[in-house]
Structures are given as structure tokens and as C-alpha cells.
Amino acid sequence: MYQAPKGTQDVLPDDIAPWRYVESACHRLAQQFGYGEIRTPIFEDTGLFLKGVGEATDIAEKEMYSFRDKGGANLTLRPEGTAAVVRAYLEHGLYNRPQPVKLYTLMSAFRHDQPQAGRLREFHQWDCEAIGEEDPLIDAELVVLLWQLLDDLGLRGLSVQLNSIGDAACRPQYVRALVSYFEAHERELCPDCQRRLRTNPLRLLDCKNPQCQPLIAQAPRSVDYLCGPCAEHFARLRHYLDLAALPVTVNPRLVRGLDYYTRTVFEVWPPTVGGQSTLGGGGRYDGLAELLGGRPTPGVGFAMGIERVILNLKAQEVPVPPTPPLAVYAAYLGVAGKDQSWRLVQRLRQAGTSAVVATGDRSLKAQLRQANALGAQWALISGDAEVEAGTVQLRNLARGEQETLPLDEAVARLTRVERVAV
Ligand SMILES: [Zn+2]
Ligand SMILES: [Zn+2]
Structure with missing residues (x-):
């Protein structure tokens, strides 16, 4: 792996x-x-x-x-x-x-x-x-x-x-002052700083080694030069x-x-x-x-x-705006219900509403479990009876309430919901 x-x-x-x-x-x-x-x-x-x-x-x-x-x-x-x-x-x-x-x-x-x-x-x-x-x-x-x-x-x-x-x-004048100051205390410096003294003396000032701190505190300051x-x-x-x-x-x-x-x-x-x-x-x-x-x-x-x-x-526990939740999960029972769910998510997405359609042959219960795991606010459920009647079941996943609506009304309501939520 x-x-x-x-x-x-x-x-x-x-x-x-x-x-x-x-x-x-x-x-x-x-x-x-x-x-x-x-x-x-x-x-x-x-x-x-x-x-x-x-x-x-x-x-x-x-x-x-x-x-x-x-x-x-x-x-x-x-x-x-x-x-x-x-x-x-x-x-x-x-x-x-x-x-x-x-x-x-x-x-x-x-x-x-x-x-x-x-x-x-x-x-x-x-x-x-x-x-x-x-x-x-x-x-x-x-x-x-x-x-x-x-x-x-x-x-x-x-x-x-x-x-x-x-x-x-x-700066050259300042660096000279810095070098002569640290040279006078070279034995008190950490090995890194002894090397920096030759290669890059300014870097001594941001050494983190505790051993060097008292010397650094007393070192010449660039603003004075x-x-x-x-x-x-x-x-x-x-x-x-x-x-x-x-x-x-x-x-x-x-x-x-x-x-x-x-x-x-x-x-x-x-x-x-x-x-x-x-x-x-x-x-x-x-x-x-x-x-x-x-x-x-x-x-x-x-x-x-x-x-x-x-x-x-x-x-600091600063609250961060969450990513926008998923609005709609379209679930189904049977082949006709699957076709209807697929058509419904097209309409919702084209209207600017976030929507996910179930896939595979899972039970309705498993589909709704997935809808909850995805954080969806609503589920649309289509089965043979709904397809026959030109309706769909709209379920509020947080409250568990469910009603049967004509397709157009369900879509209209969900696109409104999304606009208000955003
Ligand atoms: Zn200058
Ligand atoms: Zn050091």
C-alpha cells in the first residue's frame, strides 16, 4: 500500500x-x-x-x-x-x-x-x-x-x-560591530553560531540555542547603525x-x-x-x-x-464557516423510480440546488442512511406508485416528516429552500 x-x-x-x-x-x-x-x-x-x-x-x-x-x-x-x-x-x-x-x-x-x-x-x-x-x-x-x-x-x-x-x-559597518562583539565571546557560542560567525553573522541573532541567548540580548542593534x-x-x-x-x-x-x-x-x-x-x-x-x-x-x-x-x-477555537450542506438526496425503489430520481436531480442541479442521486441496488433504508451520512437536508423518494401518479415523496431528514407532492411543486420548493439557505 x-x-x-x-x-x-x-x-x-x-x-x-x-x-x-x-x-x-x-x-x-x-x-x-x-x-x-x-x-x-x-x-x-x-x-x-x-x-x-x-x-x-x-x-x-x-x-x-x-x-x-x-x-x-x-x-x-x-x-x-x-x-x-x-x-x-x-x-x-x-x-x-x-x-x-x-x-x-x-x-x-x-x-x-x-x-x-x-x-x-x-x-x-x-x-x-x-x-x-x-x-x-x-x-x-x-x-x-x-x-x-x-x-x-x-x-x-x-x-x-x-x-x-x-x-x-x-550594513557592513553594523556587521563589523556584530562580528567583533561575538568574536570577543566566541567560546560562549554554540557550535552552529561559531560557524555562522564566519559565514553569515547576522543569522546569529536568530539562534534558538539557550546557550546563546544572554549574548544575543546584549548584541549591537542594527537600528543604531x-x-x-x-x-x-x-x-x-x-x-x-x-x-x-x-x-x-x-x-x-x-x-x-x-x-x-x-x-x-x-x-x-x-x-x-x-x-x-x-x-x-x-x-x-x-x-x-x-x-x-x-x-x-x-x-x-x-x-x-x-x-x-x-x-x-x-x-484559538475560532469558528470556521462550514462547507454548505447537501440540499437533496434522491432515493428510489425500482427501475421507474430510479429513472425519475435521475431526472429530478438534473432539474435541481440546473436550478442551482445541490443534489445527489442514489446508485446501485441498496434498500431504501440503506439509501436514507447514506443521505444522513452525507448531511443532506431533504430526501426525494420515488417508487412505482409515485411515478404512476406524477408525484414524489419529500422527506425532511432532520425532522423525519414526509409528504407527497406533485413533481413541479417539489422541485419549486427545493430550489426555494436552497436559495434561502444560501
Ligand atoms: Zn543605510
Ligand atoms: Zn547559537
């Missing part, structure tokens, strides 16, 4: 309601904020992601699903969304449109990671990007968009974490977030390790804090388009983890 691969999951009809709830909110809110939907391929040239996520990162080194296809092309299942969206922006000349170009996508992504709750190998994201604008107003808009989505869904007790990590003009334009950008971003009445926590430990990330970094955390449980986050990537071979183009965006949001909806 085959099973779904490790780190993947099937979502069955009984579990789909929160997915529909989250995804429809994403579509609705993105549209309200003026973001257009984009869909990019599930795989891309491996080189795009090596550049886009950084060759020296854990993602590129250990976690990418890379393969050579039968034509010899080196391809990778997308491990994140931004690189492909920026690639599409450049490839289709979207820089010729009014800027910024605001895009969103609901997508699956793939990382060969150790699976844990809310962190699968195939996972799903809502990814929003605004490309071609450096005004901090657009950074603020994206923070508000992520926040409002989570708030609209009904999640409470969340916090917005915000930081600025500067740009090419001021911002150059004039970066400090101004950060101040205006906080101003716009103030105007939007969004409470934010400036968190000096929030970083992105790659050179093309600039200035703004943000995350939204659930009430129980922990690096693994971030609901979504993003930041500014003014250096990415150029790195991918395009002209220098500012950009900012975020990704929100759908699985994690659903876990938090469950943890």
Missing part, C-alpha cells in the same frame, strides 16, 4: 472548511488592497533559487528538491515564492507598467526539512509582493495587509515584530503604521541573512512565541531584481504559512 510521502498531507472534504475560509479571505483582502493574482510554475531553473534564497543558506544547501529532467535541465521545486514572482516581473517587462506592481499568489512550496506541526515538506503560502517602489508607505501597507488578514480571520493576541537591517551603505536615508525610511514606516493604528514591537533580533535584503523586516507572531511558529513574515529586498539579472528594482513582500494559520485557528 502506498502512503502520502513523509512531510505531505491529504486534505479530505471533512477538513477543507478552514482551507476555504483562509484562502477566500486571502483572495478577498488582496483584491481590496489592489493586489493582482499571479501564478508561477511549481518548478523553476535551480539557479533562480540558488540566487533567490542564497547558495550558503540551509534551504539551498540541504532543503531544496532539485532534479535533472529528461531533457537535462536542472530544476527545483519552489522552496518559496518571491524569487519566481520577481523573475516573472522581469521576464514580462512589468517594470513598464505604473509602479509599484502589486502581486499575490496562493501557492505550495517544498522544502526537505524535518517535518513538525505546521511545518511540512509540502506547505502552502499566501505570498504578497509590491515591486518597483521604495516608499516606506508600501512597506506599511504590506504589514497592515498581513495583520488585517489574520485579524479578519478572528485570530487574537498576535504581535507585529519590526526591524530595519539597513542597506549596502550602512542605520545611515541617514535608512533611518528616515524606518521612521516614516513607523509613522505610517502609527497612522494605521497598528501596534508594533521593534525587535532588534529580527534579521534576514542575505545581502539583497534591505531595511524593513517584519513578522507576525501568535500569542505563544517561538521562532518556529511565526505566522508570516517578510521584508524589503531592494537588491534581488539586480541579482537575478534585471535592472535595480526595489521590492518588498511577505509570505504567510497557511498550515500554521489553520493550526492557530484551531488552537
Whole structure:
């Protein structure tokens, strides 16, 4: 027997309601904020992601699903969304449109990671990007968009974490200060951090090892090293977030390790804090388009983890609208009754009412059991007597009440029921 691969999951009809709830909110809110939907391929040239996520990162080194296809092309299942969206922006000349170009996508992504709750190998994201604008107003808009989505869904007790990590003009000085601080305490660092000190010193700040926490708490803060334009950008971003009445926590430990990330970094955390449980986050990537071979183009965006949001909806017991119930189940006795049931469901479905017809040769009792299992509100029962008389029995499955009606009247009543119910 085959099973779904490790780190993947099937979502069955009984579990789909929160997915529909989250995804429809994403579509609705993105549209309200003026973001257009984009869909990019599930795989891309491996080189795009090596550049886009950084060759020296854990993602590129250990976690990418890379393969050579039968034509010899080196391809990778997308491990994140931004690189492909920026690639599409450049490839289709979207820089010729009014800027910024605001895009969103609901997508699956793939990382060969150790699976844990809310962190699968195939996972799903809502990814929003605004490309071609450096005004901090657009950074603020994206923070508000992520926040409002989570708030609209009904999640409470969340916090917005915000930081600025500067740009090419001021970050080198900050990184030097950081390295000399940690070098002075190198023996107190965990082995991972001792390695990061050589390869990617900014990443020390988000080490989860308890041993490193006291040192990290005292480490130099990037916001103290911002150059004039970066400090101004950060101040205006906080101003716009103030105007939007969004409470934010400036968190000096929030970083992105790659050179093309600039200035703004943000995350939204659930009430129980922990690096693994971030609901979504993003930041500014003014250096990415150029790195991918395009002209220098500012950009900012975020990704929100759908699985994690659903876990938090469950943890907070947020009521999720159920999928609409089945209206009608058409049961039958005998060959003529079966024909009549089949014709009746055609009429109901054409009128926009959900209807299922029984199949096979089960007893009426077994058919009605199935109707209940499917959650149907009504059953239509046709036998020889009903066919002869041009009638059908209409049964309210919840109440167990049953009456005999002419066909047209039964159909009219059920299409009305459905409209009222919707
Ligand atoms: Zn460490
Ligand atoms: Zn700067």
C-alpha cells in the first residue's frame, strides 16, 4: 500500500472548511488592497533559487528538491515564492507598467526539512509582493495587509515584530560591530553560531540555542547603525503604521541573512512565541531584481504559512464557516423510480440546488442512511406508485416528516429552500 510521502498531507472534504475560509479571505483582502493574482510554475531553473534564497543558506544547501529532467535541465521545486514572482516581473517587462506592481499568489512550496506541526515538506503560502517602489508607505501597507488578514480571520493576541537591517551603505559597518562583539565571546557560542560567525553573522541573532541567548540580548542593534536615508525610511514606516493604528514591537533580533535584503523586516507572531511558529513574515529586498539579472528594482513582500494559520485557528477555537450542506438526496425503489430520481436531480442541479442521486441496488433504508451520512437536508423518494401518479415523496431528514407532492411543486420548493439557505 502506498502512503502520502513523509512531510505531505491529504486534505479530505471533512477538513477543507478552514482551507476555504483562509484562502477566500486571502483572495478577498488582496483584491481590496489592489493586489493582482499571479501564478508561477511549481518548478523553476535551480539557479533562480540558488540566487533567490542564497547558495550558503540551509534551504539551498540541504532543503531544496532539485532534479535533472529528461531533457537535462536542472530544476527545483519552489522552496518559496518571491524569487519566481520577481523573475516573472522581469521576464514580462512589468517594470513598464505604473509602479509599484502589486502581486499575490496562493501557492505550495517544498522544502526537505524535518517535518513538525505546521511545518511540512509540502506547505502552502499566501505570498504578497509590491515591486518597483521604495516608499516606506508600501512597506506599511504590506504589514497592515498581513495583520488585517489574520485579524479578519478572528485570530487574537498576535504581535507585529519590526526591524530595519539597513542597506549596502550602512550594513557592513553594523556587521563589523556584530562580528567583533561575538568574536570577543566566541567560546560562549554554540557550535552552529561559531560557524555562522564566519559565514553569515547576522543569522546569529536568530539562534534558538539557550546557550546563546544572554549574548544575543546584549548584541549591537542594527537600528543604531542605520545611515541617514535608512533611518528616515524606518521612521516614516513607523509613522505610517502609527497612522494605521497598528501596534508594533521593534525587535532588534529580527534579521534576514542575505545581502539583497534591505531595511524593513517584519513578522507576525501568535500569542505563544517561538521562532518556529511565526505566522508570516517578510521584508524589503531592494537588491534581488539586480541579482537575478534585471535592472535595480526595489521590492518588498511577505509570505504567510497557511498550515500554521489553520493550526492557530484551531488552537484559538475560532469558528470556521462550514462547507454548505447537501440540499437533496434522491432515493428510489425500482427501475421507474430510479429513472425519475435521475431526472429530478438534473432539474435541481440546473436550478442551482445541490443534489445527489442514489446508485446501485441498496434498500431504501440503506439509501436514507447514506443521505444522513452525507448531511443532506431533504430526501426525494420515488417508487412505482409515485411515478404512476406524477408525484414524489419529500422527506425532511432532520425532522423525519414526509409528504407527497406533485413533481413541479417539489422541485419549486427545493430550489426555494436552497436559495434561502444560501
Ligand atoms: Zn547559537
Ligand atoms: Zn543605510
